[in-house]
Amino acid sequence: xxxxxxxxxxxxxxxxxxxxxxxxxxxxxxxxxxxxxxxxxxxxxxxxxxxxxxxxxxxxxxxxxxxxxxxxxxxxxxxxxxxxxxxxxxxxxxxxxxxxxxxxxxxxxxxxxxxxxxxxxxxxxxxxxxxxxxxxxxxxxxxxxxxxxxxxxxxxxxxxxxxxxxxxxxxxxxxxxxxxxxxxxxxxxxxxxxxxxxxxxxxxxxxxxxxxxxxxxxxxxxxxxxxxxxxxxxxxxxxxxxxxxxxxxxxxxxxxxxxxxxxxxxxxxxxxxxxxxxxxxxxxxx
Amino acid sequence: xxxxxxxxxxxxxxxxxxxxxxxxxxxxxxxxxxxxxxxxxxxxxxxxxxxxxxxxxxxxxxxxxxxxxxxxxxxxxxxxxxxxxxxxxxxxxxxxxxxxxxxxxxxxxxxxxxxxxxxxxxxxxxxxxxxxxxxxxxxxxxxxxxxxxxxxxxxxxxxxxxxxxxxxxxxxxxxxxxxxxxxxxxxxxxxxxxxxxxxxxxxxxxxxxxxxxxxxxxxxxxxxxxxxxxxxxxxxxxxxxxxxxxxxxxxxxxxxxxxxxxxxxxxxxxxxxxxxxxxxxxxxxx
Numbered sequence: 001x002x003x004x005x006x007x008x009x010x011x012x013x014x015x016x017x018x019x020x021x022x023x024x025x026x027x028x029x030x031x032x033x034x035x036x037x038x039x040x041x042x043x044x045x046x047x048x049x050x051x052x053x054x055x056x057x058x059x060x061x062x063x064x065x066x067x068x069x070x071x072x073x074x075x076x077x078x079x080x081x082x083x084x085x086x087x088x089x090x091x092x093x094x095x096x097x098x099x100x101x102x103x104x105x106x107x108x109x110x111x112x113x114x115x116x117x118x119x120x121x122x123x124x125x126x127x128x129x130x131x132x133x134x135x136x137x138x139x140x141x142x143x144x145x146x147x148x149x150x151x152x153x154x155x156x157x158x159x160x161x162x163x164x165x166x167x168x169x170x171x172x173x174x175x176x177x178x179x180x181x182x183x184x185x186x187x188x189x190x191x192x193x194x195x196x197x198x199x200x201x202x203x204x205x206x207x208x209x210x211x212x213x214x215x216x217x218x219x220x221x222x223x224x225x226x227x228x229x230x231x232x233x234x235x236x237x238x239x240x241x242x243x244x245x246x247x248x249x250x251x252x253x254x255x256x257x258x259x260x261x262x263x264x265x266x267x268x269x270x271x272x273x274x275x276x277x278x279x280x281x282x283x284x285x286x
Numbered sequence: 287x288x289x290x291x292x293x294x295x296x297x298x299x300x301x302x303x304x305x306x307x308x309x310x311x312x313x314x315x316x317x318x319x320x321x322x323x324x325x326x327x328x329x330x331x332x333x334x335x336x337x338x339x340x341x342x343x344x345x346x347x348x349x350x351x352x353x354x355x356x357x358x359x360x361x362x363x364x365x366x367x368x369x370x371x372x373x374x375x376x377x378x379x380x381x382x383x384x385x386x387x388x389x390x391x392x393x394x395x396x397x398x399x400x401x402x403x404x405x406x407x408x409x410x411x412x413x414x415x416x417x418x419x420x421x422x423x424x425x426x427x428x429x430x431x432x433x434x435x436x437x438x439x440x441x442x443x444x445x446x447x448x449x450x451x452x453x454x455x456x457x458x459x460x461x462x463x464x465x466x467x468x469x470x471x472x473x474x475x476x477x478x479x480x481x482x483x484x485x486x487x488x489x490x491x492x493x494x495x496x497x498x499x500x501x502x503x504x505x506x507x508x509x510x511x512x513x514x515x516x517x518x519x520x521x522x523x524x525x526x527x528x529x530x531x532x533x534x535x536x537x538x539x540x541x542x543x544x545x546x547x548x549x550x551x552x553x554x555x556x557x558x559x560x561x562x563x564x565x566x567x568x569x570x571x572x
Contacts, residue, residue, distance in 0.1 A: 229548075236536070247533055250522070250546055257561075260536055260544035262515075275543075275572060282564045 013064075014057040014071065015189040019079065024101030027082035027094065030194070031072035035064030040131055042108045042284070043099060044071045045115030047137070047266075048147075048209055049202045051078035051194035056270040057185045062277040067108075067284065072098055074118075077201050078194040086204035088114075088212050092121035099129065108284055110134040113241065113266065114209045117141075124225035132284060133226065136233040136276075137266045139245040140252065141217040147210060150239045168267025170237050175263055178271040220252035230256040231283040233276065235268030257283065299350075300343040300357065301475040305365065310387030313368035313380065316480070317358035321350030326417050328394045328570070329385060330357045331401030333423070333552075334433075334495055335488045337364035337480035342556040343471045348563040353394075353570065358384055360404075363487050364480040372490035374400075374498050378407035385415065394570055396420040399527065399552065400495045403427075410511035418570060419512065422519040422562075423552045425531040426538065427503040433496060436525045454553025456523050461549055464557040506538035516542040517569040519562065521554030543569065 012018075017032040032052055042063060044055060052071045063069050075094040076084030085091050095118055099107055108131050111119025116138025123133040139145055154166040162183050169179035197205075230253050234246035243260055250258035259279055261268045269276045298304075303318040318338055328349060330341060338357045349355050361380040362370030371377050381404055385393055394417050397405025402424025409419040425431060440452040448469050455465035483491075516539050520532035529546055536544035545565055547554045555562045 253548075255548045257548060258544065258546035262539075262541045262543060275568065278568045279565075282561065282568070286561060 014052075014055060014060045019052070019192055019194070021079075022098070022101050024097040025094075027075045027080060027097065029072055029075070029098045029101070030079035031070055031098070033068065033070050034060065035068045036066070037068065039067045040106055040108050040284075041068040041070055041102075041104055042110055043095070043104075044069065045095060045109060045111035045118045046071070046074070046077070047113035047115055048205050049197045050112075050115075051197060053186060053189060053194040055186070056182055056273055057188060058182075058273040059269060059277055062273070063280060066281070070102070073194065074098070076204075077197060084201045084204045086207040086211075088117045088121050088208050091118045091208065092125065096122060096126060096129065105129065106131050108132045108134070110136065110280070111138060112136045112269065113138055114205060117209065117212045120222050120226065123228055123230070124222045127227065130228055132229045132231070134231045134233065134280060134283065135246075135249065136269050137235065137238055137241055138249075139213055139241045140220060140249050141212055141215050141222050143213050143241065143245040143248065145210065145213040145241055147206065147213075147240050164267065167240070168265055169271060170235075170263055170265050172263050175265065175271055179267065182267065182270040182273075223249055223252040224254070226253055227255065229283070229286075231259065231280065232256050233259045233261070233269065233279070235261050235264030235266060235271070237264065238266045238268070240266050300338075300341060300346045305338070305478055305480070307365075308384070308387050310383040311380075313361045313366060313383065315358055315361070315384045315387070316365035317356055317384070319354065319356050320346065321354045322352070323354065325353045326392055326394050326570075327354040327356055327388075327390055328396055329381070329390075330355065331381060331395060331397035331404045332357070332360070332363070333399035333401055334491050335483045336398075336401075337483060339472060339475060339480040341472070342468055342559055343474060344468075344559040345555060345563055348559070349396075349566060352567070356388070359480065360384070362490075363483060370487045370490045372493040372497075374403045374407050374494050377404045377494060378411065382408060382412060382415070391415065392417050394418045394420070396422065396566070397424060398422045398555065399424055400491060403495065403498045406508050406512065409514055409516070410508045413513065416514055418515045418517070420517045420519065420566060420569065421532075421535060422555050423521065423524055423527055424535075425499055425527045426506060426535050427498055427501050427508050429499050429531040429534065430528055431496065431499040431526060432528070433492065433526050450553065453526070454551055455557060456521075456549055456551050458549050461551065461557055465553065468553065468556040468559075509535055509538040510540070512539055513541065515569070515572075517545065517566065518542050519545045519547070519555065519565070521547050521550030521552060521557070523550065524552045524554070526552050 073080035075082035109119040116135040123130045165179045169175040234243040359366035361368035395405040402421040409416045443452045451465045455461040520529040
């Protein structure tokens with residue numbers, strides 16, 4: 001059990017918790033901390049362009065019911081200071097700086113999309129720091145991506161009230177309805193919202209993700225260095241980072257479970273949030 | 287909620303429940319019924335050569351904690367009368383006869399290996415009868431199998447106290463230990479044990495399974511006819527029916543979840559029994 005130095009935030013939600021700040025290696029990191037003050041903290045690593053308020057309260061609050069959960073902005077993102085790096089390895093170093101600056105010596109990681117690449121890098125390089133790792137909607141180094149084409153198509157969909165509807169959800173009415181419900185939850189917080197990402201964030205992040213996928217790793221050197229228990233999750237119809245990545249990652253890791261969800265895209269964890277939370281808790285509590 | 291005609295068996299276990307019999311279409315079916323008398327019954331469809339006592343009490347009893355669970359011998363198997371058919375379609379007809387003879391009009395199916403082929407056939411052809419379907423360690427029609435080679439190798443392993451150790455578990459010490467624990471559980475019942483399968487059972491069953499896999503179905507006509515929610519489960523290193531089958535089945539069904547487990551073979555559901563039970567309950571209760 002890791003005892004936090006910070007005040008316990010039991011009862012706070014992603015929508016109501018104050019945004020906190022901590023310094024590490026010259027960066028002031030913005031974060032929110034939920035759940036009890038004891039237990040292995042679950043650190044959330046966010047997707048391309050996302051900030052703290054891009055997480056789904058239905059997922060984060062439910063996970064925080066029985067463990068500490070920490071959402072944060074990595075260097076340069078949202079209200080964290082510093083530069084957004086253009087490579088996953090540097091993002092991993094920044095995230096470890098943040099984790100260590102909180103005084104944490106053992107954490108679980110939930111990495112989503114680009115955050116899943118960062119989580120792989122951290123888990124592979126920092127065995128003692130990472131107890132278990134959850135990789136959602138992500139790709140291995142050398143994996144398959146269709147980012148630019150899908151982003152371009154999504155941004156040309158001017159009827160969508162939010163680009164995440166075409167990007168994160170399938171065209172089915174059930175998935176689109178789940179997407180609208182997710183957006184409503186994500187916009188529930190009105191005060192003290194995080195800063196939206198601008199090109200100084202998204203340009204280097206896009207380069208990092210595309211470079212990660214464009215770098216061949218036929219031996220899966222990163223995945224094979226992950227000895228911790230891993231949970232790999234993907235939607236059936238993720239258009240940006242297809243589910244075949246998740247299947248390949250499962251096959252390349254020594255202790256991974258794979259979960260693929262029906263009729264869902266990149267936002268499978270938000271669409272199937274109750275199922276996802278149940279699966280994550282089962283995995284973390286095993 | 288389906289009300290049973292039969293006596294409730296709440297509190298009984300796979301090891302202690304009496305073996306019951308019911309007639310249908312000239313076959314006397316042997317079965318055991320566990321769990322409460324109300325709720326959608328979960329019907330277990332057994333693997334090649336397996337009888338009622340080849341199920342894992344750790345799985346069956348845990349699932350029966352909050353739903354009716356029925357294990358049975360299909361026609362010709364164990365202590366059921368009749369002929370064991372040499373094709374999956376006839377096995378499906380026999381299983382439906384058994385289910386209907388119990389007066390059940392809505393059931394969940396858990397089909398394992400050959401039983402998973404039977405479950406696919408039933409779910410595809412009997413939409414109103416089947417609420418949800420769980421397919422474990424199985425293959426689609428036209429799927430990949432290595433049955434004869436793996437069986438031959440396993441039966442040549444004369445050091446193994448039970449052929450299921452090399453057949454159902456990986457070579458890792460963790461998997462073999464889980465296999466020995468499974469066998470201990472499966473042999474816990476001493477009285478009123480089911481009859482072991484002889485060649486009159488296993489020969490036609492082997493033909494049925496091999497024919498099923500040898501019959502091309504590039505359009506996945508059976509899987510695409512399954513509109514019910516499906517849960518597809520496989521071990522990472524199933525040597526007889528590889529996990530690639532599970533991935534292909536997931537991709538061919540409209541409403542499937544896929545779960546793949548680490549360091550496990552054909553007996554993944556017995557090795558990871560607590561995880562499997564948790565996942566099945568989450569799926570059935572959703």
